[in-house]
Amino acid sequence: MCRPEWRSARVQAQRLSDLARLRRVRDRIDREYDQPLNVEALARGVNMSAGHLSRQFRAAYGESPYAYLMTRRIERAAALLRRGDLSVTEVCFAVGCASLGTFTTRFTELVGMPPGAFRRLAAEAAEDAETARDPAGGAAGPAADAGAALRVAGMPACVAKQVTRPVRNREAPAGERPLA
Amino acid sequence: MDLTIHTTVLPHDDPDASLAFYRDVLGFEVRSDVGQGTMRWITVGPPGQPDTSLLLAPPAADPGVTEDERRTITEMMAKGTYGWILLATRDLDATFEKVQTGDTEVVQEPTEQPYGIRDCAFRDPAGNLVRIQELR
Numbered sequence: 001m002c003r004p005e006w007r008s009a010r011v012q013a014q015r016l017s018d019l020a021r022l023r024r025v026r027d028r029i030d031r032e033y034d035q036p037l038n039v040e041a042l043a044r045g046v047n048m049s050a051g052h053l054s055r056q057f058r059a060a061y062g063e064s065p066y067a068y069l070m071t072r073r074i075e076r077a078a079a080l081l082r083r084g085d086l087s088v089t090e091v092c093f094a095v096g097c098a099s100l101g102t103f104t105t106r107f108t109e110l111v112g113m114p115p116g117a118f119r120r121l122a123a124e125a126a127e128d129a130e131t132a133r134d135p136a137g138g139a140a141g142p143a144a145d146a147g148a149a150l151r152v153a154g155m156p157a158c159v160a161k162q163v164t165r166p167v168r169n170r171e172a173p174a175g176e177r178p179l180a
Numbered sequence: 181m182d183l184t185i186h187t188t189v190l191p192h193d194d195p196d197a198s199l200a201f202y203r204d205v206l207g208f209e210v211r212s213d214v215g216q217g218t219m220r221w222i223t224v225g226p227p228g229q230p231d232t233s234l235l236l237a238p239p240a241a242d243p244g245v246t247e248d249e250r251r252t253i254t255e256m257m258a259k260g261t262y263g264w265i266l267l268a269t270r271d272l273d274a275t276f277e278k279v280q281t282g283d284t285e286v287v288q289e290p291t292e293q294p295y296g297i298r299d300c301a302f303r304d305p306a307g308n309l310v311r312i313q314e315l316r
Contacts, residue, residue, distance in 0.1 A: 012251070019258035023307060026260065027287045030301075060259050079294035 021046045022060050025053065026068065033072040034096040039065050073097055074110045081119040084126065088115045184231055187223070190263045190308050191239035193254065195220040197305035198236045205279055206267075206310075208234070234265070263308035272314035276300045279312075290314075 025042050042065055043053040057065045073095040080091045089100060092115075097103040107115045192198035199222055202208045208224040211233060215221050218238055225233040239257060240250040256262035269275045272290050279302055280286050287301040287309065298314040 016254060016258040019255055020307065023258065023260035023303070024285065027285055027303060030287050031289065082294050 018056065019060060021048070022053075022057055025057060025065060026061065029065065029069045029072055033069060033076065034094065036096060036098065037069060070106050071110065073103075074107050077103070077107060077115065078111060078118065081115060082122045084119065084123050088119060091115065186231065187233040187235050188265065189235045189237050190265060190304070190306070191253070191257060192220075192222075192236045192306045193218070193239070193257060194305055195222060195236065195238075198222070199224075201284070201304050202234065202236065205282060205284055257307045260303065260307045260309065263306070264311065265308065266311050266313060268313045268315045270315050272298060272300060272312065275312060 025046055028042065028045060029037065039050045039054060043050040046053070048056070054064050054066070057063075057068070061068065063071070077091045077095045077097075080086055080094060081088070086094065088104075092100050092103040095103075104114055107118070111118055113121070190198075195218065199210070199213075202224045203210055207227070209227050211223040211225055211230075213220065213222045215238075219241065220236075220238065222236040223233050224236065239262075240253045245253070253262060276290050285303040287303055288299070290298060290300045292298050298316075299311055301309060301311045304310050
């Protein structure tokens with residue numbers, strides 16, 4: 001006969017091992033987001049069914065593995081578009097998206113504007129920054145706002161990474177409410 | 181005031197596995213190792229830098245931590261959202277090559293980030309994120 005505390009210890013150990021498997025899936029998305037990944041391949045990698053993985057992943061991290069993968073891709077795409085030397089199509093394929101339509105739709109949902117407009121604004125913001133450094137130049141142009149939104153000065157880089165990570169569906173509030 | 185940052189702490193759930201990672205994979209020296217079983221406190225640090233240490237400690241060892249809190253902490257460690265540390269090196273590529281041989285879990289290959297740095301990331305055996313940044 002199994003004692004109840006042994007049983008609960010075994011259940012908890014199983015839960016921790018399941019969570020560690022989900023962590024490996026999430027790390028694999030972070031590592032291989034630019035590969036043609038899909039949920040079936042991710043699930044096979046940890047011996048789960050796709051449906052089970054999606055449900056468990058969402059329960060643990062608050063979004064499905066597909067949504068997390070796309071967020072990761074769009075985050076990287078925004079970084080590449082800011083550089084200005086790649087076209088939207090090149091960036092779309094560089095981050096592992098096979099469909100320009102899906103890429104554009106998801107980018108617009110997450111960032112709030114289509115990738116082409118984002119690329120133009122980033123370029124204008126970079127130009128304005130150049131002008132601002134030139135003492136003969138005028139005040140910063142209208143694109144300065146976009147530029148400011150894209151830069152996080154004076155913050156450890158890995159924190160800036162989290163801060164600038166796109167917010168899914170822009171549904172999270174912009175700031176934390178202060179504690180009462 | 182003359183303060184230094186002397187020791188920072190990361191949790192472990194398998195002291196031998198964490199010790200092997202920080203000593204054998206990252207090349208840290210072991211400065212002290214006390215306790216037994218899962219209740220071990222292991223101080224490691226980079227050779228030649230005796231003023232900076234990393235303490236590998238059992239999580240939630242404070243008796244004031246409730247059972248629910250303890251469960252939350254161990255679950256967050258397992259899913260990889262609890263502890264993290266930022267290390268730095270002059271030669272990121274050589275470090276990455278060395279660390280990735282073996283069975284260390286790679287989270288991010290060396291990548292140029294839009295905010296002006298280049299870094300990579302690994303998981304330690306306890307699920308902590310170990311981010312390594314290039315000094316330049």
